[in-house]
Amino acid sequence: xxxxxxxxxxxxxxxxxxxxxxxxxEAVDSSQALWDAFIVTAGGFLTLMIFSxxxxxxxxxxxxxxxxxxxxxxxxMCVGFWSNIVQQAIPHLSPWLSEALDQPFLGYKWDxxxxxxxxxxxxxxxxxxxxxxxxxxxxxxAFIVASTAGLLMTANLKxxxxxxxxxxxxxxxxxxxxxxxxxxxxxxxSYGGQFIKMLSNWxxxxxxxxxxxYFFFSKEHTGWFGRVSRLGIWVLMVTFGASFGYTVMGxxxxxxxxxxxxFRDWAGIIS
Amino acid sequence: MxxxxxxxxxxxxxxxxxxxYFIPLEGAQKVNENMLDWTSIIGIFALALGIxxxxxxxxxxxxxxKRDWQYSFITLFGLxxxxxxxxxxxxxxxxxxxxxxxxxxxxxxxxxxxxxxTMFSLLAFFIASAAYRAFRARSALASILLIGAxxxxxxxxPFVAEYTRPVADWILNVPNLAAKRAIWMGVGLxxxxxxxxVILGIERAYMGRD
Amino acid sequence: MIQALFLSxxxxxxxxxxxxxxxHGLGPVFSWIFWILFVAGVGWVFWRxxxxxxxxxxxxxxMMGLTVAGAVLxxxxxxxxxxxxxxxxxxxxxxxxxxxKVLLSLDYxxxxxxxxxxxxxxxxxxxxxxxLKICYMTLWGTGGAMIADVITAIRPDFPELxxxxxxxxxxxxxxxxxxxxxxxxDFRKTFPTDVSGIVLDSLPMMTGVTAxxxxxxxxxxxxxxxxxxxxxxxxxxxxxxLMGSGAAAVSAPQLYPYYPQQMNGMMGGSKGASEYEKxxxxxxxxxxxxxxxxxxxxxxxxxxxxFLMLLIIFANISFFLAKKRxxxxx
Numbered sequence: 001x002x003x004x005x006x007x008x009x010x011x012x013x014x015x016x017x018x019x020x021x022x023x024x025x026e027a028v029d030s031s032q033a034l035w036d037a038f039i040v041t042a043g044g045f046l047t048l049m050i051f052s053x054x055x056x057x058x059x060x061x062x063x064x065x066x067x068x069x070x071x072x073x074x075x076x077m078c079v080g081f082w083s084n085i086v087q088q089a090i091p092h093l094s095p096w097l098s099e100a101l102d103q104p105f106l107g108y109k110w111d112x113x114x115x116x117x118x119x120x121x122x123x124x125x126x127x128x129x130x131x132x133x134x135x136x137x138x139x140x141x142a143f144i145v146a147s148t149a150g151l152l153m154t155a156n157l158k159x160x161x162x163x164x165x166x167x168x169x170x171x172x173x174x175x176x177x178x179x180x181x182x183x184x185x186x187x188x189x190s191y192g193g194q195f196i197k198m199l200s201n202w203x204x205x206x207x208x209x210x211x212x213x214y215f216f217f218s219k220e221h222t223g224w225f226g227r228v229s230r231l232g233i234w235v236l237m238v239t240f241g242a243s244f245g246y247t248v249m250g251x252x253x254x255x256x257x258x259x260x261x262x263f264r265d266w267a268g269i270i271s
Numbered sequence: 272m273x274x275x276x277x278x279x280x281x282x283x284x285x286x287x288x289x290x291x292y293f294i295p296l297e298g299a300q301k302v303n304e305n306m307l308d309w310t311s312i313i314g315i316f317a318l319a320l321g322i323x324x325x326x327x328x329x330x331x332x333x334x335x336x337k338r339d340w341q342y343s344f345i346t347l348f349g350l351x352x353x354x355x356x357x358x359x360x361x362x363x364x365x366x367x368x369x370x371x372x373x374x375x376x377x378x379x380x381x382x383x384x385x386x387x388x389t390m391f392s393l394l395a396f397f398i399a400s401a402a403y404r405a406f407r408a409r410s411a412l413a414s415i416l417l418i419g420a421x422x423x424x425x426x427x428x429p430f431v432a433e434y435t436r437p438v439a440d441w442i443l444n445v446p447n448l449a450a451k452r453a454i455w456m457g458v459g460l461x462x463x464x465x466x467x468x469v470i471l472g473i474e475r476a477y478m479g480r481d
Numbered sequence: 482m483i484q485a486l487f488l489s490x491x492x493x494x495x496x497x498x499x500x501x502x503x504x505h506g507l508g509p510v511f512s513w514i515f516w517i518l519f520v521a522g523v524g525w526v527f528w529r530x531x532x533x534x535x536x537x538x539x540x541x542x543x544m545m546g547l548t549v550a551g552a553v554l555x556x557x558x559x560x561x562x563x564x565x566x567x568x569x570x571x572x573x574x575x576x577x578x579x580x581x582k583v584l585l586s587l588d589y590x591x592x593x594x595x596x597x598x599x600x601x602x603x604x605x606x607x608x609x610x611x612x613l614k615i616c617y618m619t620l621w622g623t624g625g626a627m628i629a630d631v632i633t634a635i636r637p638d639f640p641e642l643x644x645x646x647x648x649x650x651x652x653x654x655x656x657x658x659x660x661x662x663x664x665x666x667d668f669r670k671t672f673p674t675d676v677s678g679i680v681l682d683s684l685p686m687m688t689g690v691t692a693x694x695x696x697x698x699x700x701x702x703x704x705x706x707x708x709x710x711x712x713x714x715x716x717x718x719x720x721x722x723l724m725g726s727g728a729a730a731v732s733a734p735q736l737y738p739y740y741p742q743q744m745n746g747m748m749g750g751s752k753g754a755s756e757y758e759k760x761x762x763x764x765x766x767x768x769x770x771x772x773x774x775x776x777x778x779x780x781x782x783x784x785x786x787x788f789l790m791l792l793i794i795f796a797n798i799s800f801f802l803a804k805k806r807x808x809x810x811x
Contacts, residue, residue, distance in 0.1 A: 307662050314655045315655060395549070396542045399544075402793050407797055426752070433562070
């Protein structure tokens, strides 16, 4: 027997073995117990299938990967349909549909027909080319692009531009002078005294300006402009280092989560 | 016609969205909210389009026996399995209860969650390998990157953390904040510029080729 | 015997500040075996590296896997240091009045769950201890399942909770920023009903809530887009609502520009979550150490960081040795 047949058969046998290990033979409802055993075993196997990629790309990994694509696409579709169409739009469109889908009818709102019409126009793409009406879908696209552009522009201008400038420019660059003793009193970086606070504010203001200079490509980075931009890249490097540190933490957390699942829920080694 | 109407729609709706933001009347805000509400409903139709595309691509792979075509069956199995259990019919005792279905939830919890979270956890391994191979103090800039990363990472160690935590917090609260603020300002300006180009019809990539 | 040695009065104080072995772990014997293997493995990598020999990618993978697996199996718990940025959220909730409403948005998927779910659970427990009313929502399709998990996790501690009076779940709406922009001024427009189709007006706790600022506090826990940044842009900025956040480690550094002006506190990754758990334990001792999910993660987290830093140090020693050798030969 060749490997292409042997490996799937061996995998199925191992799967059934684990399934039996997880099966609660004393359960009253045996079909429920079988299902419970199946889902835990499947979860563990799928986790191991993905981990197998660390060795090299292989059929087990591909199996899990393709299954994921199908399940996740359908999941988003179903959740979106029930949340936005059924729960949000239908209660304003038709009492009959609301009742059929177990939703309360909340009164007619004619404007909800507009997104439905736009949505249907989008689906004209699916019609055969011979009908030559697929271009109507671009109307919907135009609406989505326009509303998103309008929305993003205003919000970004406010939160990421004006507010950030005001937060930077409102920092006091000189201390409230209450004497030299107070000025140099506390050098703790966390709850620093006046000197540390002033230094931090200067670093923020200079860091923001030099960072912006670094991203300004309309002028050649030479002379004093180049030196300021050089300072900008130094500040950016510190922050990229910090981001790396945080990223490590995030990814290790996930790994810990998966291994805890494997050892506790699947293998039952730890309690 | 095919191009002019969408461009006109972008122009009209784009300016309308911008104008509505600045008009302090309650009626204007209501119109603004309605338009935003519509986009979320239209989004579901876009998802349906995506699902259709996924189905046709996979059927095509199977039909022409393209590379790894066998796996397309698995994708379609997952897709239709999830869609069927996401339906709602047959009354209260039926196993088809939409997103509340027992099987729908288990497909999510026991297939989607393990695969999804394990895929992302693989990055922990690749980060370790990359750190070992590439994280070297080759230049002054690389050294700064290295030091920044080490100070932030060292926050975890008992004993040492007590002394390094203030420095790590300062790095996060001061230089990190400054750099990120510069980045956000750049992003903010970039989005405004791109938005204007879209609304004015200068940027038309979203229209496709035909 | 080793167990006795480990727990003896001589050695115990030596180790106890470093880490404590949790009851769920495989015990001290395994811990010792693990540490010996760990040191041996790291030593081998060190030896190969300074000799200038290649250490294969898969060996690093294996070592990383064994390091985290060993730390999970030994169940070590490390002390956590608190930071002001997390304490601000705890204090805000602590200072709210009984009956105040809190909006908890869980905008993440299973990939963010190990570090963000503990935050959602700890914040929920804290709110319920303070008798605050929680409204759950999500901007992510996958968030509905996360909310269900959080509710399942907290229910045993609060059996008397009544749905609609003490907490409610309005679920998910697609639309990303559009959803936030609308709920900032009209909550019911986007969420006319809760997740199971009950009209929001019929839920007693939602009386008087017309828009986001009607919630005394918003805690947005998120791992990407739409997430905390969008909450700041579309809700906090236009409406002035008070918000704290819980960010996945990957996105946490990017959010510092919004602190403290636009959000008054932030939990960053599993460390932020473990800090919150520590504060909760101190304020409410019934939440014992070993029920804290993020705190459990921090032990393996630290060991993994030690390993990673050792790799970086070895690689740099090797780099400088190679440079020196090159300089000498030239």
